[in-house]
Amino acid sequence: MAQQIKIEPVTRIEGHAKITLTLGDDGKVNDAMFHVTQFRGFEKFVEGRPLTEMPSITARICGICPVSHLMASAKACDDLLSVEIPPTAVKLRRLMNLAQFTQSHALSFFHLSSPDLLLGFDADPATRNVVGLVRKHPQRAADGIKLRKFGQRAIELLGGKRVHPAWLVPGGVNKALDPAAREEILAGIPQALDIARRTVEFFKTIVDQFHHEIDCFGNFPTMFAGLVAPHDLWEHYDGTFRFIDSDGIDVVELNEPREYQRYIGEAVEEFSYLKSPYYKPMGYPDGIYRVGPLARVNICKGFGTPLADEELAEFRQRAGNPALSSFHFHWARLLETLHAVEQIQRILEAPDILDKQVRARARPNRLEGVGISEAPRGSLIHHYKIDEDGRMVWANLIIATGHNNLSINRGVLQVAKEYVDGTKLKEGMLNRVEAVVRTYDPCLSCSTHALGQMAMKIELTDREGQVLDVLKR
Amino acid sequence: MCLSAEQRLDNPTLLIIGYGNTLRRDDGVGVEAARWAGEHLARPGVRIFESHQLVPEMAEDIACADRVVFIDASVAGLGVGKGRAPGEVVHEVIKPADESDPSLGHHITPQVLLAMASAIFGGCPEAELFTVVGSDFDHGSGLSEPVARGLSRLQELLRAHTLTERSCP
Amino acid sequence: MNMSTLATPQVITLQIDGQDVSARADESILDVARENGIDIPTMCHLDGLDPVGACRLCLIEIEGTPKLLPACMTYAEEGMRVLTDSPRLQKYRRTILELIFAERNHVCSVCVSNGHCELQNMAVKLGVSHVTVAYRYPKMEVDSSHDRFRLDHNRCILCTRCVRVCDAVEGAHTKDVMGRGVLSAIIHDLNEPWGDSDTCTSCGKCVHVCPTGALVEKGTASSEMAKRTQFLPYLTRMREHHS
Structure with a gap:
């Protein structure tokens, strides 16, 4: 008889989700579904609003990564205005995005994933958490807090506000950089750089312990997609959107963001509110691809900053080129953090960084615009259509976690097959199923969730939905 | 940056952290209380944070304070709100957590923050938690009638509480 | 005189x-x-x-x-x-403000007038922290047809400052009010899109006397639309002296 194991909610990811494992007659997992159970409807209710409001409206999609939506939205609006924004504004936007990478990656690694990585997947769940972590590794936890604070503070200094800064506007940013803010961010660089360096060093000493997880945490060939800069350098804000195959060979590169629909299709599955984008020429679901830290690192040839490039060389050697296991999202995240801090310093030292010319003014000059930027979790696409008066008539948003949807599902299935045995529900196995989801650091956008006090619940049900067994933590 | 022990003796610091989601009605009572405190209780040595949730970087500020007052909301019938009516204000003295529930995810409790403050930054302030029991956690802003009354009671408690001079070791 | x-x-x-x-x-x-x-x-x-x-x-x-x-x-x-x-007046005033907020879609957080809005400031001043009456959530148009300005009916409180300044100060009388009760709305000429109006001189006075984000300059993003109303008393006084 087919049975289902449900894990709900998946903990230590941003937002809420549920996993259903379907067991075959032999008690082995034969299917896995990653459900996203939130529906937000932003694409619908922006209709009729002036395009200039789009950055601040879409920033409300998420209280965790509002900066990312601001970036993609501002870029889509730039496209509608058909403007080239002032070079200093480009630098300032990049600065904020890199600060966002730093704080988001710090949270993902130190607070969400470290309990598993530093205390072990099979450690007692009573101690495999943040409290257990700070007791056993206070220095690492302190590093996480300081690094996150560095990024958060930089965002606050740039935008004047930490959570929903209205600083990014169509055509650039609305305020030049304050020299005092520049000094304060620069002053934090040495410590942030130290932390980023020693964290990568440390991770390299423990990564080999996880060879079993590396083998089955979403370890399969897929394409990778993301932005890449000229000379094949790592990119997060501009550049061109590229797909590579699992051998690292370039498949296609978009001439401009507006072409994305030629290559990306969006499938809708009944079990989830999250759409499943796929690479169109390959069809659904064969057109599976991954985005995010692992994809960006696989796509580029180098970071263009010395410390990160040195680490990247070692990563390629040890994790493969391209690295195929989703477990390596963790390592890639640390490389990106190191680069982000190096690059923040470089941008702040640019001679024109304090220029007052930071905004291009124009009216809408096209009726359709697309903006692609990289959120910490992966590529973010905002696609808008407006009427001749500049009012929104249609919007489509493809979020990072969406691109990874197919891969997350397949990763869950792979882990479940390896670790879940239908006759036994062991904590360590189920935690690994969740942990594979966590490697993608998915953001399911839960900024409006109420009280987070939900216990982990596992249901074992038969085909008719009859509950056979329930486990609670 | 923490003050030196001497400076702290002269000027014991109090940190008030009110948190919750003001777009989920009664969940926002902590933030409302912090805003009120900002207007009525601000004086040298008192720091007031309002936030949609507790975040790890608060641990450092907590470690630097002599006393910390957390203000939260709770669903009637659950946790602290068990057996209590909406609008009731619950006061507890709290200690650093020995363990945290792994299922809480990115939701951090005051006790976990205290544990972080003590383990990472070596600061263990006296800490208390005021919880207002709420009934309406639906989308929207504004407090339900009983919680609005609870907020007034909480304000009186906070005023009385924060005025109490405490000697510092 | x-x-x-x-x-x-x-x-x-x-x-x-x-x-x-x-x-x-x-x-x-x-x-x-x-x-x-x-x-x-x-x-x-x-x-x-x-x-x-x-x-x-x-x-x-x-x-x-x-x-x-x-x-x-x-x-x-x-x-x-x-x-x-009096307490009675305070209660009425708060209720009036709540009704204004509930009547249309005043979404402060993304509004271009956020932080510069007279309605928002009044709510703070009178202690209206929340609305107890049910929101109507009407589906309202945004008139973006004018070259430089925009009328967002969602944010309009029908104070008619724009109608009066257009008529009495600019002398154009482009704007007026049409409809009754909750269906009342600011119109241009004979209810045409603003951009098609033959009488509008595009002087912008209506934009700057508007207390909320209903009348704004195009191209402004969230929180950027600060109004300048100082011109009005001067203008009125100068005209009195010269006529």
């Missing part, structure tokens, strides 16, 4: 909030109160425009009269005893 031909206005005395004040008979209670440092909240009133009593925020109590009267439209009379801030 020759000032010497005007009769000397009659001076009267009355009491506002227990304070004895003197006034000219052609002064409204609002003017008298403000001259004497007594603040009465208003939304539709604007110095330099004729009062209309549309918003009802300036309601006052007058001893011996059961009705509440708008201070901007009520003239001072000898021996009047006026209350401007």
Whole structure:
């Protein structure tokens, strides 16, 4: 008889989700579904609003990564205005995005994933958490807090506000950089750089312990997609959107963001509110691809900053080129953090960084615009259509976690097959199923969730939905 | 940056952290209380944070304070709100957590923050938690009638509480 | 205008909030109160425009009269005893503001006037932290047809400052109000898109007297639309002197 194991909610990811494992007659997992159970409807209710409001409206999609939506939205609006924004504004936007990478990656690694990585997947769940972590590794936890604070503070200094800064506007940013803010961010660089360096060093000493997880945490060939800069350098804000195959060979590169629909299709599955984008020429679901830290690192040839490039060389050697296991999202995240801090310093030292010319003014000059930027979790696409008066008539948003949807599902299935045995529900196995989801650091956008006090619940049900067994933590 | 022990003796610091989601009605009572405190209780040595949730970087500020007052909301019938009516204000003295529930995810409790403050930054302030029991956690802003009354009671408690001079070791 | 031909206005005395004040008979209670440092909240009133009593925020109590009267439209009379801030008035004012907020879609957080909005400031001033009546969530149009300006009906409170400044100061009378009750709306000419109006001079006065984010300059992003209303009293005074 087919049975289902449900894990709900998946903990230590941003937002809420549920996993259903379907067991075959032999008690082995034969299917896995990653459900996203939130529906937000932003694409619908922006209709009729002036395009200039789009950055601040879409920033409300998420209280965790509002900066990312601001970036993609501002870029889509730039496209509608058909403007080239002032070079200093480009630098300032990049600065904020890199600060966002730093704080988001710090949270993902130190607070969400470290309990598993530093205390072990099979450690007692009573101690495999943040409290257990700070007791056993206070220095690492302190590093996480300081690094996150560095990024958060930089965002606050740039935008004047930490959570929903209205600083990014169509055509650039609305305020030049304050020299005092520049000094304060620069002053934090040495410590942030130290932390980023020693964290990568440390991770390299423990990564080999996880060879079993590396083998089955979403370890399969897929394409990778993301932005890449000229000379094949790592990119997060501009550049061109590229797909590579699992051998690292370039498949296609978009001439401009507006072409994305030629290559990306969006499938809708009944079990989830999250759409499943796929690479169109390959069809659904064969057109599976991954985005995010692992994809960006696989796509580029180098970071263009010395410390990160040195680490990247070692990563390629040890994790493969391209690295195929989703477990390596963790390592890639640390490389990106190191680069982000190096690059923040470089941008702040640019001679024109304090220029007052930071905004291009124009009216809408096209009726359709697309903006692609990289959120910490992966590529973010905002696609808008407006009427001749500049009012929104249609919007489509493809979020990072969406691109990874197919891969997350397949990763869950792979882990479940390896670790879940239908006759036994062991904590360590189920935690690994969740942990594979966590490697993608998915953001399911839960900024409006109420009280987070939900216990982990596992249901074992038969085909008719009859509950056979329930486990609670 | 923490003050030196001497400076702290002269000027014991109090940190008030009110948190919750003001777009989920009664969940926002902590933030409302912090805003009120900002207007009525601000004086040298008192720091007031309002936030949609507790975040790890608060641990450092907590470690630097002599006393910390957390203000939260709770669903009637659950946790602290068990057996209590909406609008009731619950006061507890709290200690650093020995363990945290792994299922809480990115939701951090005051006790976990205290544990972080003590383990990472070596600061263990006296800490208390005021919880207002709420009934309406639906989308929207504004407090339900009983919680609005609870907020007034909480304000009186906070005023009385924060005025109490405490000697510092 | 020759000032010497005007009769000397009659001076009267009355009491506002227990304070004895003197006034000219052609002064409204609002003017008298403000001259004497007594603040009465208003939304539709604007110095330099004729009062209309549309918003009802300036309601006052007058001893011996059961009705509440708008201070901007009520003239001072000898021996009047006026209350401007009774608990009853405070309650009415808060309710009026709540009804304004509930009537249309005032979404402050993404509004271009966030932080510069008279409605928002008034809510803070009167302690309206939440709305207890049900929101209507009407589906309202945004008129973006004008080259430089935009009218967002979602944010309009029908104070008619724009209608009055357009008529009395600019002399164009492009704007007016159409419909009744909740269906009332600001229109241009014979209910045409603003951009098609033949009478609009694109002077922008309506934008700057608008208390909310209903009338704004195009191209402004969230929180960027600060209004400048200082021009109006000067303009009015200069015209009086020169005519």
